[in-house]
Amino acid sequence: MQAIRSSISLLRSPLTRTITTNQGCLREIFKIQSLDDFKEKVDNGSKDKVVIVDFFATWCGPCKMLMPRIETVVGENEGKVNLAKVDIDEHTEIALDYEVSSVPVLVAIRNGKVQDRVVGLQDTDKLRNWVAKQVAKA
Template sequence: MVYLVRNKDDLDQQLARAEDKLVVIDFYANWCGPCKIIAPRLEELAQQYSDRAVVLKVNVDENEEITVDYNVTSMPTFVFIKCGEVLELFVGGNSDKLAKSMEKYVLDVDSTEQRRSSSHLGSEDVCSAGPSASSSGSVNDVVICELSEHDQEAVEAMMEQ
């Protein structure tokens, strides 16, 4: 089961309760197409590995402090933690990479020894939000979504609904 984090204290409690299980944090936004597309796969993986992993979702719009703490600027961002240590972080809606990373860390008994500061930033299936100066000099939020061709149709169909 995927757990929706309410605030920083809630996240801290969930991390403590996880003990030596793998924790996967999904940083998402309700307006992010790739986040919506990968959500069912994340739920499947959470159920598949429920005895060895805890899956948490953090809404970036409602939890700015957590988002800043993990330096999240694009969605979805997945952070893999075990025994309080960040093992991996990657950005994008790549369900194959998500499944392989979860499998790797739940099966790897000594995963805390692995890639301590690994960061994989892909250019596919990413939503970014950041400030941009308009012609009048004011700052506006700009949303950038890059999708693989495979997921483009799914997003278009979702937007029509």
């Protein structure tokens, strides 16, 4: 498999990054900082594309294993999907609003509404299929 080199440019804050690979894939990944930030980037940002929200905890081993997998899959969807990371310990109110009772949880949001969710550690192929389904619903 050909190694993918990526260039990272910071946008708006060091907590938002756009990644372009040598294969032309574009993805935007951001860490949510507040409820207002969530509303702006996820609720409003899901009008023209799917936003996958990754609810995680820094102490969670499966969350750490899931992160590179979902980042890869989002990158393969060439700008059709954004990824928002929500630390449940920092943003308990958001986690409660989305009924997150265990981590990791991925929630697909389109037009401000939950489309689907996946709970627990998933393999890359399952994530690819799940994200493809969310993009196809758009």
